[in-house]
Amino acid sequence: xxxxxxxxxxxxxxxxxxxxxxxxxxxxxxxxxxxxxxxxxxxxxxxxxxxxxxxxxxxxxxxxxxxxxxxxxxxxxxxxxxxxxxxxxxxxxxxxxxxxxxxxxxxxxxxx
Amino acid sequence: xxxxxxxxxxxxxxxxxxxxxxxxxxxxxxxxxxxxxxxxxxxxxxxxxxxxxxxxxxxxxxxxxxxxxxxxxxxxxxxxxxxxxxxxxxxxxxxxxxxxxxxxxxxxxxxxxxxxxx
Numbered sequence: 351x352x353x354x355x356x357x358x359x360x361x362x363x364x365x366x367x368x369x370x371x372x373x374x375x376x377x378x379x380x381x382x383x384x385x386x387x388x389x390x391x392x393x394x395x396x397x398x399x400x401x402x403x404x405x406x407x408x409x410x411x412x413x414x415x416x417x418x419x420x421x422x423x424x425x426x427x428x429x430x431x432x433x434x435x436x437x438x439x440x441x442x443x444x445x446x447x448x449x450x451x452x453x454x455x456x457x458x459x460x461x462x
Numbered sequence: 463x464x465x466x467x468x469x470x471x472x473x474x475x476x477x478x479x480x481x482x483x484x485x486x487x488x489x490x491x492x493x494x495x496x497x498x499x500x501x502x503x504x505x506x507x508x509x510x511x512x513x514x515x516x517x518x519x520x521x522x523x524x525x526x527x528x529x530x531x532x533x534x535x536x537x538x539x540x541x542x543x544x545x546x547x548x549x550x551x552x553x554x555x556x557x558x559x560x561x562x563x564x565x566x567x568x569x570x571x572x573x574x575x576x577x578x579x580x
Contacts, residue, residue: 393571449495449512450509450512453499453507
């Protein structure tokens with residue numbers, strides 16, 4: 351069966367510091383991968399999606415970036431965090447044959 | 463662009479009773495998918511049920527069923543025999559079925575907080 355992992359689970363970072371969140375998927379190959387952000391009391395906003403290694407599409411202009419160095423690895427990064435980057439970050443995957451997405455456990459990021 | 467609206471920020475139901483959560487959406491596409499996700503206090507998003515727009519039959523998964531009204535662009539979730547473990551945020555989501563659109567993300571509503579009264 352497929353599983354999706356995210357780490358760290360919780361992160362507290364000062365403004366201006368760098369960020370690296372990692373997501374990996376097991377049990378499938380060539381998945382579509384997604385990064386979402388959920389602000390407090392709100393729905394999910396799509397940040398990035400990827401259909402293959404090195405292929406990244408951005409949905410929202412911001413100081414975040416994403417990379418996919420391996421087939422089942424998706425990384426969310428920032429060179430300098432802003433207070434507005436605080437939130438709950440969720441990684442998700444879907445296969446080419448299905449439209450539903452499956453989510454990881456998420457990372458709670460607090461920028462101080 | 464598609465939009466998803468959940469007009470009920472919070473709903474409360476007695477344990478063992480039935481509750482219906484509302485969702486409406488706006489799209490110009492004819493082929494798409496709709497989903498309900500559950501987000502418990504752990505905050506992991508869990509797929510509850512999916513509906514293909516080309517299917518007239520409403521989807522059902524055990525105690526969960528939907529009322530899909532394509533012409534009205536309405537997609538409500540009915541939870542029967544509510545249990546304490548059903549307490550969570552529920553999100554309605556839309557996804558295009560067009561070629562290449564499947565790689566895009568889901569468009570979510572803002573969610574409904576469901577409270578189960580013991």
